[in-house]
Amino acid sequence: MTRGARAGTVRNIGLAPLGLGVIALFLSACAEREVILAGKREPIDAVLSNAAAAEPQAEAVTEAARAITLPAQVTNAEAPQGLGTQAFRTDHPSLGSALTPVWSVGIGKGDSRKHRIVADPVVAGGRVFTLDSLSTVSAVSTGGQLLWQRDVLPAGANEGDGTGGGLAADGDLLYVTTGYGALTALDADTGAVVWTQDLNAPASGRPTVFGDLVYVVSGDDTGWAVNKATGRVAWQISSSESRTNVLGAPAPVVADGLTVFAFGSGEMQAVFSQGGLRRWDATVLGGRTGRALARIDDVTGRPVAANGVIYAANQAGRTIAINAGSGARLWTAPEGAFGTVLPVADSVFLVSDRNELLRLSAEDGSRIWGTELPQFVKNRPTQRYEIFAHHGPVLAGGRLLVASSDGSLRSYDPASGGLVGVTEIPAGATTAPVVAGRTLYVVNRKGVLIAYR
Secondary structure: OHHHHHHHHHHHHHHHHHHHHHHHHHHHHHOOOOOOOOOOOOOOOHHHOOOOOOOOOOOOOOOOOOOOOOOOOEOOOOEOOOOOOHHHOOOOEOOOOOOOEEEEEEOOOOOOOOOOOOOOOEEEOOEEEEEOOOOEEEEEEOOOOEEEEEEOOOOOOOOOOOOOEEEEEEOOEEEEEEOOOEEEEEEOOOOOEEEEEEOOOOOOOOOEEEOOEEEEEEOOOEEEEEEOOOOOEEEEEEOOOOOOOOOOOOOOEEEOOEEEEEOOOOEEEEEEOOOOOEEEEEEOOOOOOOOOOOOOOOOOEEEEEEOOEEEEEOOOOOEEEEEOOOOOEEEEEOOOOEEEEEEEOOEEEEEOOOOEEEEEEOOOOOEEEEEEOOOEOOOOHHHOOOEOOEEEEEEEOOEEEEEEOOOEEEEEOOOOOOEEEEEEOOOOEOOOOEEEOOEEEEEEOOOEEEEEO
């Protein structure tokens, strides 16, 4: 019995490995071979970064070049206000093809960890006006001489407690908003203070002067109309409160007898310019399906009016076109924008939230082409937390111009998006380029105004 049990035990031990081997051979015969696809291997996060080349390849990524009929070039002597209101915009300023710096002037404090220059220069009366990152306004002649400087820090305020602001020139006065919550009128010849109006909240955006009123947004939720001669408040409106805003509210837009305000909540309100009675409401809400850099609904794509249509965008992935008279939505495109949403002929140009220079159809918002701009300051996967800022675009001299914080002023072909030229901006740009008198002006991150011709 014992011997039989031992024999059985020996047989079981000997058969077990044989059975497993047969099973393994059977399964390996049934398993499919791994299919290895041909082609270059890319890291899974490659979509988040740009090409490694020093200059991005300016190629249309959706369509071939589409012809565009640009407006005739005009030599404008002034650029007194923002591009949003059509009455103040030169659609196609003249500018030479080869740009070189002709002079530079320090205008005050530059960008720092807590403070930023957000006011684009304005040009009027043979002067270029600037606002630094704190509260100093400078007037520089178009020949490069510093004429005067004025600190518009309100009484009782501490320097450094506020930042941001904007400029608008009208006649003999220069209107200045600041992050300290004040709207100030200065004498354009001397810099003397004519009047100051307290707006009760930071006014980090640009004002618009039209008729006898100055329009401005404060706190990203209140729209003001102020008498331009006396500083007295004519009327004000309000929107929903928002706590996630981007520094620098867009300038109100005047079109079709209405003034359109854009707020941090993503709301846009059109009111009758003289009385402030509301005409229509619209929103720039929502985001792109998939990747977006932020989910902030603030209107960061500055509204621009052209031929009865207002174009605007947020940074979460929405660009819209609305009827200026009725507020009816004409189209929505899945692209966010920083800076100006620029309509030209049958197209709309913008710098997207994904750092692309885009050309969209003005008819339906469809994408015509997109050209990559430099994105991450440091391109290692663990260091992609800071991106380059790109200011613009503007159309001048037959090309689109974008001023960037990486130290380049780039020129692009409006038809194809092809890169046609690069000019150095020492220390990198912190404002959009402004063109007047066949000269381009831009402020760099160190607080230096540079002129190119």
